[in-house]
Amino acid sequence: MIKIALAQLNYHIGNFEQNTRKIIDNIKRAKQQGADLVVFSELSICGYPSGDFLEFSDYIHKCDKALEQILPYCDTVAAIVGAPHRNLSGKGKPLFNAAFFLENQKVKHICHKGLLPNYDIFDEYRYFEPATSFHVTEFKGKRIAISICEDLWNLNDNPLYTGNPMEELAQQGAEIIINIAASPFSWDHRTERETMLTQNARKYGLPLFYVNQVGAQTEIVFDGGSMAINPKGEITEELSYFEEDFKIFQVDKIISQKGRIPEKGEDEKRKIEVIYQALILGIKDYFGKIGFKQAILGLSGGIDSAVTMAIAADALGAENVLGVLMPSAFSSDHSVEDAQKLAENLGCPFYKIPIKNTTDTFEAHLKPWFENLPFNVAEENIQARTRAVYLMALSNKFGHVLLNTSNKSEAAVGYGTLYGDMCGGLSVLGDVYKTDVFRLARYINKDKERIPVNSITKPPSAELRPDQKDSDSLPEYDILDPILFNYIELRKSPGELYQLGLDKEVVDRVLKMVNFCEYKRYQTPPVIRVSSKAFGMGRKMPIVARYLG
């Protein structure tokens, strides 16, 4: 009658004091509530991903010290804790990604990860040596197969890997599967994850306990969703998504309990809702973990800044989100009205700073060189950059973090001003295509008009020259976004895009823009990742290349 507690926690990378305290608190809690074993997520001691801090011997030393501090609390309750483990064999990378089994105040067993993900945002081969042999852990008369995240992602059909840790553990008579993970959120990933885990439970006919990290680490959101699965492959119990949680399960009960089977199509149904939740957590943790409370952003009256402000207000409190209206000579009256109405609807403070005097000053000083040359992107960008100077001045004076309001569609094609509207400490919508920004706006407005309807219904415009529309420079977003999705998320070739019925001339122009604008994206803020392929650390493109250009 083993009782297993799952502790789904939000760790702060490198903050050993806080992480250790959280782990100890939850060991105590598990003990008080009569658990035999409490399980924490992958690399919980230091937080995932720790990046190149793992290359600092001192950092690993601090992980070891934290484990020592935790050990005394594992007396009548055992614990599984994730931490790096030094590879002392003298062969291979200097660390293993490990699960430490702590029992009777001792390290009873150390399990190493075998399948190291090294794609998209993952680069575990950079730090870790993969394990090549796997051993079950005996605990209270039961054989436990402890695996680490990706270790369960091979049902002998994953072309990425040649090994299969779980197969080996099953052959040793495993009776319970435990998987500790740091599995990042993307809107289309939940069903895939549930399917992989339930298939493992069913294949081996064993109960499975899964603990995922929760919380955002700059751009990566970990969504939690830890769970218990019965040997038929049904999800019997679940922990929360997007927040810390703690639950205790009786193994016998899980084995006999009925549950649900993951269903295809669920991801698509909840897409906008979970993107909204992920963005909230992304903002909350970015601010919380760097110790800032207040955000600032420019309000144009358009939909991107409106959605960004609404989400920021929900994450940080409306009073902590300052909007700045900065109309230029080309701003329409409705833009200013819509922006002001937005701030009022949400209850956010706002300032108004007209920028015409400032841009006039810039242009006057540039007259010796610009005279007689036509108004073009240079003058357009002066407006966007003047706004950035105002926003950053306020940010510097009062300690607000500037939120970037660019969406994924414009970031993709470079429709934005570097050091202008592309500024910010964090990009909220940088992984959300424009067509989904519209859906988010409607979701935010589902109970009442928080975002002025006019901001949603009017044609998108940067308003940097008279009567400008996005569609002057770009295909309509319902044509653009599918091209981008197929190229960025699905890595389709031009030929495959034509076959989808997309216009060749438009496809070629769009792909050329995407590749050419790599230099702009290189300098943009971290983007909260909500898709399977976000700009940033998970997409590594050369700048000086000439492919499809």
Place this chain on the structure above:
Amino acid sequence: MIKIALAQLNYHIGNFEQNTRKIIDNIKRAKQQGADLVVFSELSICGYPSGDFLEFSDYIHKCDKALEQILPYCDTVAAIVGAPHRNLSGKGKPLFNAAFFLENQKVKHICHKGLLPNYDIFDEYRYFEPATSFHVTEFKGKRIAISICEDLWNLNDNPLYTGNPMEELAQQGAEIIINIAASPFSWDHRTERETMLTQNARKYGLPLFYVNQVGAQTEIVFDGGSMAINPKGEITEELSYFEEDFKIFQVDKIISQKGRIPEKGEDEKRKIEVIYQALILGIKDYFGKIGFKQAILGLSGGIDSAVTMAIAADALGAENVLGVLMPSAFSSDHSVEDAQKLAENLGCPFYKIPIKNTTDTFEAHLKPWFENLPFNVAEENIQARTRAVYLMALSNKFGHVLLNTSNKSEAAVGYGTLYGDMCGGLSVLGDVYKTDVFRLARYINKDKERIPVNSITKPPSAELRPDQKDSDSLPEYDILDPILFNYIELRKSPGELYQLGLDKEVVDRVLKMVNFCEYKRYQTPPVIRVSSKAFGMGRKMPIVARYLG
């Protein structure tokens, strides 16, 4: 009497047309000059590193097509060409990093790379499956051991790897070693590379032919330096550094020829000279490969912008480098004079735009909120950002690329204004510590005073407030730089730094600044890499972490 040609070329990533033409031209050249075999560098077909383009099936298809175009030229001369090769086994990553041996217009043999580097700027496990078996290639009665770059970097003492391809090839009776590489430059790497290669030749008692890529790929500089080594482990012949080269060697002659042994200490001696050369190539190729000719930069009268301008003038031609002097209320007279003298000395055009009117306009509009608050970093940054707006306006109007002038010391501690002086398409000095910037300045002035001596001798200042000096905020650079070097390049812990005799309070403050400013560096331009650990793609640090903070 085999004759081997080494073709050390500068490839453009993804530019299949140009790369293929270069390869074909050099096959023809080898044939005309009577070579039996011509060898090209690692992944020469597509250029190295191709990044996530390798995830596009279409990109690999284009590599295959290029190989088909090359084949007909390999009639009386054979060729070794680097290209990705699809892994059709259904197990492991979808590609191999391969060397194609082309003979009699056919692909005679394909060798796969076994040791995949996955550290610093390398992430080959992201794309490639490592080979686990290796086979010599028979050519004109000789057994040739073809290896790819890192494959020779294990003399059974490299802890990173468990395998040793060359050992296996030697056991098959190899008679000649050929290594095709894409080995990046850093100022302290040449001797290490020469030592590794000569030790291989000596250990196996075989002649070794090494072909490296040359040319810069955004931030990474490949320095060439291809060579032939005799079986005693002496370098008998060398190709140029930092430029394309082509040479033919008679294998028998190389075997009997005397050569030199790599000497420790050489790297330190030539450090400043090779950094200068690498920066020249870095600028040249960045501009050349994106198709731009002209650069712009802000001139402060200080040493960083002076050194940047001198190097840019040497790379692009003085007439193509535009300096802009933008004195503020806090600029000293000598700053303007020094900047003007610099441009005149170098023969570069320069514009002068005083910024006081513009910053006054910003401050006037901010008065409702800033009134009665002390002048601080907000007002300082307005000056730096105003300058960036002017520079980018000129860049946008006339098509100049803005060069960033930040040095590595200030980038490390965040002593710079985001969206201000941290702007630019390319950072020239971002991997050069301030103390080395001084050395570079003296090197540039070795024949005559190109950089005004006053710019070198006066105390560094950002001049953003009255009588400001860098040393108001930072330790002196001869104290700061060793701390940074030990922490960044050598990954030493605070404890180890104290043991070097560095002041604890200073060390703690500096390391805290370095870690805290990750958010700034995230948004800075690509940095030309000249050290073993540059900011950018080779150093992956989380932003929201709290380590040593």
